[in-house]
Amino acid sequence: MPKTRVGIGSSLVLALGKAVRRVSRLRRSGVGGGSAFPGLIVETISPNLAPSILNNLPYGVVLISGTNGKTTTTKIVSEILVAQGLRVFSNTTGSNYMRGVISSLLGEVSLSGQINADIAVLELDEAHAVSFVRHVQPRYSLLLNVMRDQMDRFGEIDYTADLLSVVAAHTTNAVVLNRHDCRLASLSKRERPEGVPPVHSQKMLNEGERLTADMRWFGFAPELASVFLQDDELWNAAGHKDAPSQRNPALCKAEAVLSSADGAQASFVIDGKEYHTKMQMKGAYNALNAAAALALVRTVLSLEGLANSSINENLVSSAGRVEGAFGRSETIFVDGKSVELVLVKNPGGFRLALDSYNSEGYDTAIAINDQYMDGCDMSWLYDVSFKSLRSSGVQVVSGIRAYDMALRLAYEEVPVRTIECNLKSALKCLLAQRKNASCRLYCTYSAMLEARKQLLSMNQVVEVNRHD
Amino acid sequence: MTEGVLRICHLYPREMNIYGDCGNVLILEQRMKWRGISSQVISCSVGDDLPSDIDLMIGGGGQDSSQLVVQPDLLSKATRITRLVKEGVPALMVCGMYQLFCSRLVLKNGDILKGLDIFDAETVIRDTRLIGNISCETEAFGTVLGYENHGGHTHLQQGVQPFGNVSVQRGNNGKDKTEGAHWINAIGTYLHGPLLAMNPQIADYLIVKAYEYRYGKAIKLDPLPDIDQTLVKNLRMVAQTRPR
Numbered sequence: 200m201p202k203t204r205v206g207i208g209s210s211l212v213l214a215l216g217k218a219v220r221r222v223s224r225l226r227r228s229g230v231g232g233g234s235a236f237p238g239l240i241v242e243t244i245s246p247n248l249a250p251s252i253l254n255n256l257p258y259g260v261v262l263i264s265g266t267n268g269k270t271t272t273t274k275i276v277s278e279i280l281v282a283q284g285l286r287v288f289s290n291t292t293g294s295n296y297m298r299g300v301i302s303s304l305l306g307e308v309s310l311s312g313q314i315n316a317d318i319a320v321l322e323l324d325e326a327h328a329v330s331f332v333r334h335v336q337p338r339y340s341l342l343l344n345v346m347r348d349q350m351d352r353f354g355e356i357d358y359t360a361d362l363l364s365v366v367a368a369h370t371t372n373a374v375v376l377n378r379h380d381c382r383l384a385s386l387s388k389r390e391r392p393e394g395v396p397p398v399h400s401q402k403m404l405n406e407g408e409r410l411t412a413d414m415r416w417f418g419f420a421p422e423l424a425s426v427f428l429q430d431d432e433l434w435n436a437a438g439h440k441d442a443p444s445q446r447n448p449a450l451c452k453a454e455a456v457l458s459s460a461d462g463a464q465a466s467f468v469i470d471g472k473e474y475h476t477k478m479q480m481k482g483a484y485n486a487l488n489a490a491a492a493l494a495l496v497r498t499v500l501s502l503e504g505l506a507n508s509s510i511n512e513n514l515v516s517s518a519g520r521v522e523g524a525f526g527r528s529e530t531i532f533v534d535g536k537s538v539e540l541v542l543v544k545n546p547g548g549f550r551l552a553l554d555s556y557n558s559e560g561y562d563t564a565i566a567i568n569d570q571y572m573d574g575c576d577m578s579w580l581y582d583v584s585f586k587s588l589r590s591s592g593v594q595v596v597s598g599i600r601a602y603d604m605a606l607r608l609a610y611e612e613v614p615v616r617t618i619e620c621n622l623k624s625a626l627k628c629l630l631a632q633r634k635n636a637s638c639r640l641y642c643t644y645s646a647m648l649e650a651r652k653q654l655l656s657m658n659q660v661v662e663v664n665r666h667d
Numbered sequence: 668m669t670e671g672v673l674r675i676c677h678l679y680p681r682e683m684n685i686y687g688d689c690g691n692v693l694i695l696e697q698r699m700k701w702r703g704i705s706s707q708v709i710s711c712s713v714g715d716d717l718p719s720d721i722d723l724m725i726g727g728g729g730q731d732s733s734q735l736v737v738q739p740d741l742l743s744k745a746t747r748i749t750r751l752v753k754e755g756v757p758a759l760m761v762c763g764m765y766q767l768f769c770s771r772l773v774l775k776n777g778d779i780l781k782g783l784d785i786f787d788a789e790t791v792i793r794d795t796r797l798i799g800n801i802s803c804e805t806e807a808f809g810t811v812l813g814y815e816n817h818g819g820h821t822h823l824q825q826g827v828q829p830f831g832n833v834s835v836q837r838g839n840n841g842k843d844k845t846e847g848a849h850w851i852n853a854i855g856t857y858l859h860g861p862l863l864a865m866n867p868q869i870a871d872y873l874i875v876k877a878y879e880y881r882y883g884k885a886i887k888l889d890p891l892p893d894i895d896q897t898l899v900k901n902l903r904m905v906a907q908t909r910p911r
Contacts, residue, residue: 576814578859581690602902
């Protein structure tokens with residue numbers, strides 16, 4: 200496909216955007232995370248520019264969305280494709296909406312609109328994905344899950360599922376879905392899951408929008424069902440014994456199935472054969488993200504004619520080598536002590552994080568804020584069970600809503616040593632606990648950004664190691 | 668201190684569980700346990716029978732689509748639930764369950780869902796959602812704090828006692844400055860938080876009323892200073908400074 204060059208007007212817009220981006224990055228040293236302001240400029244002046252650049256890529260755009268796992272899965276997909284020899288453009292800094300994508304693009308694109316990439320792998324927030332796909336049709340999309348998250352922002356889970364139905368409708372080649380998530384599975388059948396009447400189905404789709412692409416699946420083996428509770432089972436977080444299970448997995452054939460996940464290792468079944476790998480990223484949920492990534496990559500490679508027979512083993516070992524994404528689960532060393540930052544955004548994510556990490560030998564802290572990006576209604580904390588922290592206790596509870604979290608822990612009979620709302624003081628306290636213990640901080644988004652900043656500034660010579 | 672098993676009936680936990688209101692159940696269980704009162708939580712979801720003994724009823728918020736599934740089942744239990752409320756069984760119904768305890772619920776498409784009519788009030792689902800931190804003045808419980816998030820606008824009929832009073836753009840409908848409803852020992856409210864985390868005095872009220880219903884005795888509960896005088900007190904101080 201011949202590469203098109205953009206006209207002079209567009210080159211000027213790109214130049215402006217790039218200049219603004221350079222200035223804005225100089226002014227924001229140290230914190231990390233992308234600014235979307237340059238993207239806003241380009242989007243306002245020339246709204247078709249970014250879409251035309253992306254639409255001209257040889258293998259098009261791959262879009263990844265869903266409640267949990269977007270950033271990590273996007274990173275895994277990108278790195279597997281790079282290992283296969285493709286040049287990948289991705290928005291891995293967490294700016295998962297159109298302006299953020301454009302800002303990332305400005306760092307890679309030349310003034311003539313050329314970008315050194317074969318394919319774009321983009322993470323998009325569910326709410327922003329709708330307007331994105333109406334400008335840029337992805338060839339492939341991966342929809343990870345639909346779970347309760349920021350109810351003050353999304354209102355209802357069905358609404359989130361409706362947003363993703365628009366993404367699916369605009370995907371041209373194939374949509375890869377989580378076969379265990381009933382709302383996602385229902386996108387394929389165009390009907391609601393059993394027991395829920397068809398009130399909201401497809402209500403977000405415009406006239407003429409409907410799902411036409413191929414459907415592919417990823418999933419986990421039945422033995423892992425108790426690890427990966429779906430949203431409809433989360434209500435039993437408090438563990439009431441008379442709760443009936445309503446698990447009814449649609450065990451359709453999947454491109455990749457997670458068959459085991461044990462701390463540092465994982466196994467995947469692809470085409471009937473099982474592959475094992477060590478995992479740099481620990482945690483069962485990261486292993487499932489890897490399964491999703493493998494399913495997506497297999498789909499892209501086979502439909503684009505890039506697959507070959509020995510490939511599966513390479514894909515799995517590439518997935519195993521990927522290290523944790525920015526701020527999702529990251530370890531920062533301060534004076535020789537390690538502090539693992541674990542981002543928690545919603546009940547499902549917090550639950551999986553607690554299940555994935557053993558608290559023995561760790562000093563644990565939790566920091567909960569309530570800003571827009573964290574979720575403003577503290578009720579969500581009661582959809583998570585904290586029983587697993589009873590034996591080790593929590594050394595420090597921090598954040599704007601430290602007391603809400605401390606109360607939550609009190610009602611779950613988890614001992615708490617210190618409550619300190621100020622995150623800087625809390626981190627100092629955490630680091631001073633036990634000489635030989637490592638530290639782990641579960642934090643909501645804005646608390647994570649603040650914690651990173653504080654920890655990195657505590658060290659003159661910074662040693663940052665991203666693993667897990 | 669006291670003996671006995673109080674039975675908490677959790678209505679529709681499977682269908683109406685989207686806003687963390689199940690936390691209210693945990694809080695009640697713990698506050699009873701710490702006072703030496705045993706409790707048993709019985710879930711009653713669509714298709715289940717109401718338990719034979721009920722001393723306290725709890726229900727939480729859910730999605731609009733869940734209400735469609737719950738409503739017919741709830742109406743089939745109307746006679747018994749209404750009788751229990753009239754006999755003085757305490758109840759806390761939040762958000763979607765509050766709406767179903769009212770007379771009727773008018774959906775966006777104009778369909779009408781009949782409710783239990785325990786609160787003489789009508790709810791209309793509108794596009795304007797009332798979302799944010801909220802503070803509510805009540806006669807029985809003082810200042811009640813919480814977080815509301817609803818598209819249903821509830822209008823109480825003449826003479827119906829609200830749960831509390833709020834400023835405009837908050838509460839039942841954003842206009843008449845009322846929040847929730849309170850009849851005998853049944854409370855309906857839009858407040859999440861969860862409600863009993865931020866306002867433990869309401870939890871203790873429900874426990875006392877449940878005990879009175881079962882054993883005919885009014886009891887005084889031991890205070891819980893570690894919880895209420897430190898954690899809750901500070902939590903509320905912070906919550907009251909947060910923006911809408």
